[in-house]
Amino acid sequence: MEGILPQLLAGIFISAAASLLGVFAILKRMSLVGDALSHVALPGIALALFLKINPFLGALAFLFVSAFGIWILEYRTKLSVDTIVGVFFTASLAAGALFIPELDILEALFGDIEKLTSTDILVSVSLSLALILFLLSVHKKLALHMVSQDMASSIGINSKQLEFIFLMLFSLGVALGIKFIGALLMGALIIIPAAAAKNISRSLRGFMALSVAFGILSAISGVYLASIYNLPPGPIFILSGTAIFILSFISRGIFRR
Amino acid sequence: MANNEPILKVKDLAVKFNEEKILDGLNFEINEGEVLAVIGPNGAGKTTLFKALLGMQPHDGEIKWRKDLKIGYVPQRMEIETDIPLTVLEFLWLRGSENFSEEKAREAIKSVLLKEEILDSGLGEISVGQRQRILIAWALLGKPQVLLFDEPTADIDISGQESIYQLLHHLQDKYNLTVILISHDLNVVYKYAERVLCLNRKLICFGSPQEILNTEQIQKLYGGGHAFYHHLEKHQY
Numbered sequence: 001m002e003g004i005l006p007q008l009l010a011g012i013f014i015s016a017a018a019s020l021l022g023v024f025a026i027l028k029r030m031s032l033v034g035d036a037l038s039h040v041a042l043p044g045i046a047l048a049l050f051l052k053i054n055p056f057l058g059a060l061a062f063l064f065v066s067a068f069g070i071w072i073l074e075y076r077t078k079l080s081v082d083t084i085v086g087v088f089f090t091a092s093l094a095a096g097a098l099f100i101p102e103l104d105i106l107e108a109l110f111g112d113i114e115k116l117t118s119t120d121i122l123v124s125v126s127l128s129l130a131l132i133l134f135l136l137s138v139h140k141k142l143a144l145h146m147v148s149q150d151m152a153s154s155i156g157i158n159s160k161q162l163e164f165i166f167l168m169l170f171s172l173g174v175a176l177g178i179k180f181i182g183a184l185l186m187g188a189l190i191i192i193p194a195a196a197a198k199n200i201s202r203s204l205r206g207f208m209a210l211s212v213a214f215g216i217l218s219a220i221s222g223v224y225l226a227s228i229y230n231l232p233p234g235p236i237f238i239l240s241g242t243a244i245f246i247l248s249f250i251s252r253g254i255f256r257r
Numbered sequence: 258m259a260n261n262e263p264i265l266k267v268k269d270l271a272v273k274f275n276e277e278k279i280l281d282g283l284n285f286e287i288n289e290g291e292v293l294a295v296i297g298p299n300g301a302g303k304t305t306l307f308k309a310l311l312g313m314q315p316h317d318g319e320i321k322w323r324k325d326l327k328i329g330y331v332p333q334r335m336e337i338e339t340d341i342p343l344t345v346l347e348f349l350w351l352r353g354s355e356n357f358s359e360e361k362a363r364e365a366i367k368s369v370l371l372k373e374e375i376l377d378s379g380l381g382e383i384s385v386g387q388r389q390r391i392l393i394a395w396a397l398l399g400k401p402q403v404l405l406f407d408e409p410t411a412d413i414d415i416s417g418q419e420s421i422y423q424l425l426h427h428l429q430d431k432y433n434l435t436v437i438l439i440s441h442d443l444n445v446v447y448k449y450a451e452r453v454l455c456l457n458r459k460l461i462c463f464g465s466p467q468e469i470l471n472t473e474q475i476q477k478l479y480g481g482g483h484a485f486y487h488h489l490e491k492h493q494y
Contacts, residue, residue, distance in 0.1 A: 027341075144351040147337060147380075151392075153313045154330035155352065155399065198342055202379050204351075207342035 004227045007113045010121045011219035011233070013128035014176050015189060019215025020135050021173045022194030023208050024166060027146035033070070033082065035187030036089035038174045040066040042096020042183045045108045049100060055108070056123075059178045063171035066092075071164050096183070111182035111234045113223065124176055131172055142166060143204055181234040192241035193218060199248035200255075214244050262323065264289045264403065264435050265310075269318035272305050279305050281459050283318070287452070289402075292429065292436045294450035294466075296443065298479050301457045303439045304333070307405055310437070326403060329396030333407035333439070335388065339381040345391055346376040354398045365394040368431075370424060389421060397428070404428075406438040408445075422449050443470060 025034045041059035048058025066089070073084055100108050107115070116124070135142070145152040145162050153159050170190075177186040197210035222237030263286035270283040280302045287293050295303050308314035311330055322328070343351075349362045363373050369390040375383060383391070396404060406425065422445055429436055440446050446453055446466055453469040455461040455478045462474050 140351050140353055143343070144353075147341070147343065147348070147351070148332065148335050150313075150332045151330065151335075151395070154311050154328075154332075198340070201342035203344045204342055204347045 004223055006118065006121045007116060007227075007233075008220065008223045010116055010124045011113065011180055011223045011237075012216050013125045013132075014180050015193070015215040015219035015237070016212050017128040017131040017135075018173050018177055018186075018190045019193035019197075019211045020132055020208060021170055022190040022192075022215075023197070023211050024135075024139075024142050024146055025170065025190060026194045026198055027143060028166075033085050034170060034174075034190055036085045037063065037066060037070070037170065038177075038183055038186040038190075039089050039093040039096070041174060041178055041186070042108060043092050043099065044096075045104075045178065045183065046096050046099035049104055056120075056175055056178060059183070060171065060175040062092075063175055064168065067167035067171045068164075071160075071167055074163070075160065093183075107182070108178075109182045109184040110232055111178065111180050111185070113180050113226075113233050116179055120179060124180070127172065127176055131169060131176070135169065138162070138165065139208070181237060185234050185238050188238050188241065189215075192238065192245055196241065196245040196248040199245070199252040214241065214248075218244065261288075263287055264291075264323045264326065266321040267310075267319070268321070270306075270309060270320060271317040272302070272309055272314060273317075278458060280309070280316070280456075283456075283460050285454055285460065285463050287435060287437065289323075289435055290429070290433050291452060292438065292450045293452045293454060294446040295437065295439045295454045295456055296441075296446060296478070297456035297461070303456055304407060306456065307407060307437075307439065310405065322403075327399055327401045328403045328405060329399055329401030331389070331392045331396050331404065331406045335392065337381050339379075341379065341381040343380045344376065345378055345380055345383065348380045348391065349376075349395055349398060352395055352398050354400075357398070361398065365398050366391075368397060368428065369394045386421070390424070393424070393428070397432075401434070402432075403435045403437065406436060408438060408440045408442070425449070443475075446470065 040062050044058040044060070044062030045055040046058075047062075048055045051058070070085065096108065097105065141152065141157050141162060145157060145159055149159050152162075173190060174186050177189050181189050193215035194207075194211040196214050197207050201207035201210055218237050218241040221240040222233040225231070225236050225240075226233035265287045267283055267285050270280055271278065272280040283306070295306060297303055305314060307330070309316045310320060311328065345366075346359065346362055349365060350357055354361075359376075362376060366373055366376060371387060371390055371394070375387065375391075380388065380391070393404075393406075404425075425436060425438075426449060428434055438450070440450075447470060450466055452464065453466050454463050455469060455474065457478055461478050462469050
């Protein structure tokens with residue numbers, strides 16, 4: 001048990017930050033964009049491996065640039081963002097798959113928490129914590145913006161700026177999850193706990209609290225079960241999250257009629 | 258307290274989207290405590306005018322509100338999912354008004370003639386008509402002197418639309434609100450507005466309902482008298 005404590009710590013914090021991001025991504029109905037965005041990390045990882053720098057930095061750089069691209073596209077073109085994201089981000093998944101050395105491809109796609117160094121863990125925990133605190137400090141504005149952009153603008157909230165901030169936070173969240181869960185499943189780390197929480201929440205506070213709780217629960221079970229059965233934690237995390245989602249969906253059917 | 262200066266002066270207002278003129282050469286004024294109705298066919302630029310007045314729309318020309326004025330905005334509609342995890346109370350709280358408290362929320366709810374219990378309901382669960390009142394309460398929390406009200410289009414059936422106007426009238430008296438409303442219902446305009454602005458990208462006419470709402474002007478605005486008679490028939494009883 002002692003051996004997995006650092007991983008557990010990193011998993012819990014990353015997952016808490018991701019599931020809090022998920023609340024706003026779901027309010028904004030951007031789960032698919034978020035999922036595709038996580039794939040952009042792959043070419044970034046490839047480049048980082050090639051340059052022999054930390055893959056986290058490569059992923060983060062590519063994510064920031066793409067998020068900036070989405071932000072520009074949303075305001076500058078008449079093309080549907082969904083279409084552009086669908087095309088280019090799948091392309092980046094393909095490019096990443098092509099350029100990442102075969103040895104590293106599984107790790108890039110699905111993460112490997114065992115390879116986290118103590119520096120990695122320190123960085124992950126502190127950045128996750130910063131992300132959570134920042135999200136909490138702007139959560140009212142964000143929620144209002146996601147619910148009604150018009151009303152937010154009418155009281156002087158700068159929508160463009162807020163959207164930019166959110167996309168950057170989202171990118172940071174995705175990059176943090178790369179080592180833990182990999183680029184392929186990171187979108188799910190963000191969306192699944194929030195989707196499960198939404199099933200059974202009626203208030204925003206409940207939604208946020210439950211999403212974080214589900215995220216942490218999935219992270220714990222992911223890391224713990226993975227260490228017992230010697231499996232990669234990423235897929236187990238997603239499966240635990242999915243199990244919670246199914247349970248929440250069933251109980252919603254029972255209690256809300 | 259009486260201030261004879263207009264509360265809003267608009268001078269040569271123009272808005273373009275990619276070279277297409279959405280609004281052009283608008284000039285008008287509103288005095289404190291007045292109700293101004295903006296009417297015009299679809300695509301006339303009514304909502305664009307509102308956005309410009311709210312400072313949400315880049316424009317040419319001048320929009321001059323009286324200093325330190327607070328403006329409340331009630332949008333035409335709010336598309337939200339029925340199961341959105343957000344209570345009415347939380348929605349009011351999101352506005353982020355100073356010294357927000359549950360007590361203030363309760364007052365706001367009462368002032369739009371809803372029951373307190375609605376605070377605990379989900380924002381997506383309540384009826385469209387109730388949500389419209391909540392949107393008014395939301396705007397009132399900012400203690401506005403001016404209220405911009407975008408009426409839902411006639412194709413959305415809202416029972417009690419009439420009572421919304423009675424409510425607005427009541428609020429206007431109570432808080433000495435200046436109200437600018439976009440309306441699709443000429444009967445409402447006739448009953449509640451003191452001034453009417455007919456808009457079809459340009460200012461077509463501006464004046465009292467009695468002056469404006471004659472067949473000639475309406476034909477000019479809508480390109481035929483039909484719309485007006487249609488509305489009258491529909492709402493006479």
